[in-house]
Amino acid sequence: MIILNSMTYKEIYNEIAEDSYKIKIKQECLKKKVIRKFKREKQFPAYEIINYKIPATNNEYIIFFYAENYSCIESPYVDSFCIAFNKTARNRVIIRWVYGGYQHPNNTQIQDVLQLHIYTSHFLQRYNERLLKNPMLSANEIMCRFIIRNRVATPITITEEINRNIAKYSNKVMQGFSVDDGFCFTLCGIQTSNSNDLAGTDNVEALLFLYTTFMKESDMSSSQQQEIQKSSNEIWELFINKHEYIHNNQ
Numbered sequence: 001m002i003i004l005n006s007m008t009y010k011e012i013y014n015e016i017a018e019d020s021y022k023i024k025i026k027q028e029c030l031k032k033k034v035i036r037k038f039k040r041e042k043q044f045p046a047y048e049i050i051n052y053k054i055p056a057t058n059n060e061y062i063i064f065f066y067a068e069n070y071s072c073i074e075s076p077y078v079d080s081f082c083i084a085f086n087k088t089a090r091n092r093v094i095i096r097w098v099y100g101g102y103q104h105p106n107n108t109q110i111q112d113v114l115q116l117h118i119y120t121s122h123f124l125q126r127y128n129e130r131l132l133k134n135p136m137l138s139a140n141e142i143m144c145r146f147i148i149r150n151r152v153a154t155p156i157t158i159t160e161e162i163n164r165n166i167a168k169y170s171n172k173v174m175q176g177f178s179v180d181d182g183f184c185f186t187l188c189g190i191q192t193s194n195s196n197d198l199a200g201t202d203n204v205e206a207l208l209f210l211y212t213t214f215m216k217e218s219d220m221s222s223s224q225q226q227e228i229q230k231s232s233n234e235i236w237e238l239f240i241n242k243h244e245y246i247h248n249n250q
Contacts, residue, residue, distance in 0.1 A: 008191055008206070009114070009116055009189070009191040009205075009206035009207065009208045010114060010191055010205050010206040012095070012116055013097050013114045013115075013116055013206055015057075015059070016059070016082050016095065016097045017097060019054055019057065019059055019061070019082075020097075022054055022056075023052070023054075023061055023063065023080050026052055026063060027063055027078050027080070030050060030063065030065075031065070031076075031078070034048045034065045034076065035073055035074060035076065038065075038067050038073045038076065039073055041067075044067060044068065044069045044070060045066060045067065045068045045069070046066070046067045047064060047065070047066055047141070047144060048064065048065040048066075049062060049063075049064045049140055049141065049144060050062070050063045050064070052080075059082065060082070060083045060084075061080050061081065061082050061083065062080060062081055062083060062094075062140050062143070062144075063078070063079075063080045064078070064079060064080070064140075064144045065077070065078050066078075066079075066144065066148050077148065079144075079147055079148075081094050081095065081096050081143060081147070082094070082095040082096070082097075083095075091120075091121070092121060092139070093118050093119060093120055093121075094118070094119040094124075094139075094143050095116060095117070095118050095119075096116075096117045096118075096119075096147075097114075097115065097116055097117075098115040098116075098117060099112060099113075099114055099115065100112060100113070100115055101113075101155075111204070113204050113205075113206065113207050114205065114206040114207070115206070115207045115208075115209065116206070116207070116208045116209070117209050117211065118208065118209065118210050118211065119143060119146075119211045120210065120211060120212060121139060122212065122213065123184070123211040123212055123213055123214060124139050124142045124143060124146070126213045126214045127142060127146055127181075127214040128142045130182075130214060130215065130216050130219065131181055131182065131214070131216055132145060146181075149179075149180060149181055150179035150180050150181055151180075152179070152180070153177040153178070153179050153184070154177060154178040154179075154232045154235055154236065155175060155176075155177055155235060156175070156176045156177065156178050156183075156228055156231045156232060156235070157174055157175060157176075157231060158174050158175060158176050158185070159227060159231075161223055161224065161226075161227035162176065162183075162224050162227050162228060163185075174188060175187075175188035175209065177209070177211075178228050178231075178232050181214075181216065181217075182214060182215050182216040182217050182219075182220075183214070183215050183217065183220065183224075183228060184211050184213075184214055185211075185212050185213045185214070185215070186209040186210055186211050186212060187209070187210040187212060188207065188208070188209055188210075189207070189208040189210075190204055190206075190207055190208075191204070191205045191206040191207070191208075192204055192205060193205060
């Protein structure tokens with residue numbers, strides 16, 4: 001497998017990005033067959049999950065299709081994610097790649113950065129236990145549902161109001177994501193031009209977010225919910241202002 005533990009965040013991102021064109025071609029090849037299958041379905045929502053290994057690189061992906069109801073059959077939602085393992089091939093993780101906005105703790109501006117979002121088995125287990133509550137689902141099925149249900153993730157800096165034990169941890173446990181279903185806690189690493197140090201002030205080349213656990217909003221205290229909502233509003237205000245500035249200066 002070309003994706004290796006020794007790779008930098010940027011190298012892994014570029015490896016998956018290079019595969020994306022082949023994934024798109026495979027999705028198109030599969031689409032007609034999946035639509036025919038969906039037309040025979042009697043219950044919705046309907047899912048179709050397909051394992052695909054790219055011959056040239058041996059990188060492994062899951063391609064999935066989703067139709068919420070019968071009217072969606074002709075244009076199903078389609079997406080994919082990468083599967084990777086550690087050196088012993090025992091710990092399986094899911095990787096998604098994003099080019100999106102990030103606000104460094106030492107900066108008031110949002111910048112677009114290469115990002116790897118890596119989901120652990122523990123995260124998927126907690127998401128299923130606390131929200132989906134379906135012990136029959138596989139890890140791939142859980143991940144498909146997470147992606148479909150949470151298409152927008154707002155980055156949130158974790159404070160003591162969100163996690164009162166935050167001071168016990170290193171500065172790499174300072175980030176989370178607010179999603180429609182609740183809140184995702186992550187470990188965060190930054191690759192700069194000189195280091196992978198979160199506190200680094202050099203130009204950020206790539207980010208890694210390791211999803212560790214999930215909490216439903218209803219399981220969080222009112223003070224946690226208020227802090228997350230406050231931070232979310234601030235991030236979206238920065239995002240809107242950034243795009244208004246770009247639009248006005250084109």
